[in-house]
Amino acid sequence: MSDMDYLKLLDRAIAKLPSQSTKKDRFEIPKPASTISGNRTMLYNLKEMCDRLKRDKNQLLKYLAGELATSGTVDGNRAIFQGKFDNRVLEKLVERYVNEFVLCPVCHQYDTRISRKDRVYFLVCEACGASSSIRVTQ
Numbered sequence: 001m002s003d004m005d006y007l008k009l010l011d012r013a014i015a016k017l018p019s020q021s022t023k024k025d026r027f028e029i030p031k032p033a034s035t036i037s038g039n040r041t042m043l044y045n046l047k048e049m050c051d052r053l054k055r056d057k058n059q060l061l062k063y064l065a066g067e068l069a070t071s072g073t074v075d076g077n078r079a080i081f082q083g084k085f086d087n088r089v090l091e092k093l094v095e096r097y098v099n100e101f102v103l104c105p106v107c108h109q110y111d112t113r114i115s116r117k118d119r120v121y122f123l124v125c126e127a128c129g130a131s132s133s134i135r136v137t138q
Contacts, residue, residue, distance in 0.1 A: 027110040029098050032090040041085045047077035049094065053102050054113065059136075060097065067093050106130035 030049040035042050043064075050057040061079050065072035068089075072081045104112050104125035111126040114136070121136040 029095055032087060032094055034085070034087050034090055036084045039082065039084065041081040041083060041090075043079040043081070043090060045077070046074065046079040053098065053110075055102065059101075059114075060094075063097050063101070064090070064093055067096075101134060101136075104128065104130060105132050 030045070030052045032043055032049065033045045035044070046057050046061065050060055053060070057074055057079075061072050061074055064079070065081060068081060068083065068085055070081050070083045072079050098110075101114065101123065102110055102112055104110070104123065104127065107125060107128040107130065109125060109127040112123050113126065114134070115122050115124050115131075121134050122131045123134045124131050
């Protein structure tokens with residue numbers, strides 16, 4: 001094969017490539033939107049955060065309330081915590097939750113789900129198929 005044939009084939013292959021390469025959407029950890037009202041902290045986007053993480057809002061609420069050492073309730077799409085908590089504190093806790101209960105420890109993808117077998121909970125990755133045990137408080 002001559003250099004000219006190679007260049008023609010290369011040009012033809014490049015012409016068949018899409019004009020804009022498709023890229024995979026990058027996962028971003030959802031940022032909490034909260035305000036302090038009296039002695040309560042309102043987390044307004046609990047439902048949106050849980051939808052993005054593909055987790056149950058009661059599970060995320062329980063985790064946040066446990067880490068904040070306070071009580072929390074779900075009120076529609078928002079969460080209400082007893083006490084005054086800065087938005088940065090909530091942001092760090094959500095980030096820690098994602099690293100512990102959403103991110104696959106094997107392939108570092110966010111396409112995971114939590115399954116239960118007997119009394120043990122597992123983080124099952126939809127991307128690589130890995131299954132890792134996790135601690136879930138009841």
